[in-house]
Amino acid sequence: MRAFEYVSPTTKEQAVALLSSTWGETEILAGGTDLLALLKDDIVRPRRVVNIKEIAELRGISFSMPAGLRIGATVTLQELLDHPDIARHYPALVQAARGVTSPQIRNMGTVGGDLCQRPRCWYFRSGFGLLARDETGRSLVLEGDNRYHAILGNEGPAYFVNPSSLAPALIAYGARLRIFGPRGTREIPVERFFRIPKSEAEREYDLQPNEIVTEILVPPPSAGMVSATYEVRQREALDWPLATASVALVLEGQRVRSARVVLGHVAPIPWPSPEAERALLGKTVSEEVAQAAANAAVQRARSLGKNEYKIQLARVAVRRAIQQAVGGGARR
Amino acid sequence: MDVRLLTLNVNGEQHTLAVPVCKTLLEVLREDLHLTGTKHGCELGECGACTVLVDGEPILSCLALPIELEGREILTIEGLMEGGRPHPLQIAFAEMGAVQCGYCTPGVVLSAKALLDRNPMPTRQEIAEALSGNLCRCTGYIQILDAVERAVAWVRERRLILEEGRS
Ligand SMILES: Cc1cc2nc3c(=O)[nH]c(=O)nc-3n(C[C@H](O)[C@H](O)[C@H](O)COP(=O)(O)OP(=O)(O)OC[C@H]3O[C@@H](n4cnc5c(N)ncnc54)[C@H](O)[C@@H]3O)c2cc1C
Ligand code: SF4
Ligand code: FES
Ligand code: FES
Numbered sequence: 001m002r003a004f005e006y007v008s009p010t011t012k013e014q015a016v017a018l019l020s021s022t023w024g025e026t027e028i029l030a031g032g033t034d035l036l037a038l039l040k041d042d043i044v045r046p047r048r049v050v051n052i053k054e055i056a057e058l059r060g061i062s063f064s065m066p067a068g069l070r071i072g073a074t075v076t077l078q079e080l081l082d083h084p085d086i087a088r089h090y091p092a093l094v095q096a097a098r099g100v101t102s103p104q105i106r107n108m109g110t111v112g113g114d115l116c117q118r119p120r121c122w123y124f125r126s127g128f129g130l131l132a133r134d135e136t137g138r139s140l141v142l143e144g145d146n147r148y149h150a151i152l153g154n155e156g157p158a159y160f161v162n163p164s165s166l167a168p169a170l171i172a173y174g175a176r177l178r179i180f181g182p183r184g185t186r187e188i189p190v191e192r193f194f195r196i197p198k199s200e201a202e203r204e205y206d207l208q209p210n211e212i213v214t215e216i217l218v219p220p221p222s223a224g225m226v227s228a229t230y231e232v233r234q235r236e237a238l239d240w241p242l243a244t245a246s247v248a249l250v251l252e253g254q255r256v257r258s259a260r261v262v263l264g265h266v267a268p269i270p271w272p273s274p275e276a277e278r279a280l281l282g283k284t285v286s287e288e289v290a291q292a293a294a295n296a297a298v299q300r301a302r303s304l305g306k307n308e309y310k311i312q313l314a315r316v317a318v319r320r321a322i323q324q325a326v327g328g329g330a331r332r
Numbered sequence: 333m334d335v336r337l338l339t340l341n342v343n344g345e346q347h348t349l350a351v352p353v354c355k356t357l358l359e360v361l362r363e364d365l366h367l368t369g370t371k372h373g374c375e376l377g378e379c380g381a382c383t384v385l386v387d388g389e390p391i392l393s394c395l396a397l398p399i400e401l402e403g404r405e406i407l408t409i410e411g412l413m414e415g416g417r418p419h420p421l422q423i424a425f426a427e428m429g430a431v432q433c434g435y436c437t438p439g440v441v442l443s444a445k446a447l448l449d450r451n452p453m454p455t456r457q458e459i460a461e462a463l464s465g466n467l468c469r470c471t472g473y474i475q476i477l478d479a480v481e482r483a484v485a486w487v488r489e490r491r492l493i494l495e496e497g498r499s
Pocket of ligand 2 (some may be wrong): 365468469
């Protein structure tokens with residue numbers, strides 16, 4: 001690792017003052033499970049690293065009705081899993097967090113860090129940038145090994161997949177992020193936080209270099225809500241999934257009154273599927289209905305050459321997540 | 333360069349040393365404290381060879397900065413002996429053939445210790461889950477799971493014998 005200056009402010013105001021308004025000069029440090037890897041690989045070269053774990057108001061979990069759930073950005077994945085109210089009311093979130101199987105990473109990694117972790121695209125991690133282009137501007141992903149790259153939202157110029165397993169579940173629940181910066185606090189839906197970068201100067205999420213994600217706010221569970229996350233993985237541990245689906249359905253009797261279906265690890269952003277949602281609305285969930293929704297979710301998917309298999313994996317993830325939510329399908 | 337004078341509690345001993353803030357705990361343990369039992373594997377969080385316990389919980393020393401660990405109890409494999417005797421896990425690993433090349437062993441044993449301290453009677457599934465952050469390229473894991481189960485059984489027998497002795 002290159003040398004950097006380390007600072008550890010105790011208030012968010014101090015932290016923001018210590019962060020540069022230009023990307024590249026400073027980096028935020030939470031659990032460090034991704035940032036240290038980026039520093040070692042020389043992908044980021046900050047002159048200053050700002051630890052946010054000493055800021056008290058970024059910690060803690062609270063749940064109450066009707067307020068819902070508040071998760072501080074520096075809550076660890078293990079703390080999230082240990083919380084009884086989250087286990088009881090937000091199964092899709094728990095199942096997504098449980099997918100990060102390594103206890104070591106769960107003890108260190110934070111919820112804010114999971115949302116802000118950088119893509120695992122091997123071209124990005126080898127220093128070719130988010131858009132992974134060679135000197136002549138051609139995409140290394142399209143020309144090269146794209147077996148783990150995007151099957152949706154892959155019209156370019158970005159082809160990496162968003163690596164967060166928690167984001168699809170949070171989006172399915174309609175969660176919002178609270179962000180603090182030089183101009184105070186703002187709030188946005190998690191869904192709108194992520195974006196497909198159009199140039200190398202942009203990040204893959206809506207954050208200024210001197211803004212900090214401070215809290216994640218999840219609405220209270222509505223009556224009749226069922227939810228689940230299903231992951232398809234190559235290895236059970238120490239790896240990211242190949243495709244995930246998080247679903248939250250509100251049932252009225254047997255019928256689906258509202259539906260959220262969000263895919264993960266298949267597009268440069270967590271990928272909500274209005275097509276799948278439409279296929280579920282007003283229906284009683286059966287195997288056929290779940291299959292139809294799954295087909296609809298990948299209708300617009302397209303292979304980049306070596307990742308066609310991911311289309312089927314995404315389809316399976318959606319079908320099983322729906323079945324798991326209503327209690328019929330394979331559980332894990 | 334940003335260098336700090338830090339006091340770290342490693343295996344119950346206080347060490348005061350000057351550390352550049354960009355040096356990882358793994359590097360400080362191995363290079364400054366010469367505790368080379370903690371292994372240097374992928375350096376990216378993907379193997380668990382560098383696992384140590386901080387306040388009893390497993391973390392990856394390759395991704396931890398010592399500056400954040402002042403005042404915390406750091407335990408490495410060198411600190412596992414109890415009263416000059418090997419920990420039951422260490423004996424079980426040696427006897428059950430759970431060590432082949434041995435590179436993963438310190439991390440695996442520490443992850444297992446953290447589990448047993450929290451849950452002295454884990455199921456095989458719970459053991460497998462607790463060790464899922466530790467990669468082993470040699471044993472195929474079966475001997476490792478067997479060894480942890482053996483250590484669990486020993487500790488339990490010993491406790492039963494002690495209890496019988498008392499009653
Ligand atoms: C082997 C392995 C397997 C993994 N598998 C999975 C998986 O299956 N699913 C999954 O979702 N994740 C997985 N992860 C990723 C892991 O969950 C993340 O690395 C972790 O959650 C990041 O949190 P952190 O606190 O360590 O972040 P850090 O490393 O501290 O930060 C990560 C990035 O986010 C920024 N950042 C952190 N917090 C904030 C904040 N509050 N505001 C603004 N920016 C911030 C940092 O500047 C940095 O760029 C895996 C990691 C490893 C090493
Ligand atoms: S068993 Fe085969 S695949 Fe597994 S680690 Fe050994 S050589 Fe590699
Ligand atoms: S060396 Fe730390 S996880 Fe591999
Ligand atoms: S014994 Fe060789 S890696 Fe586990």
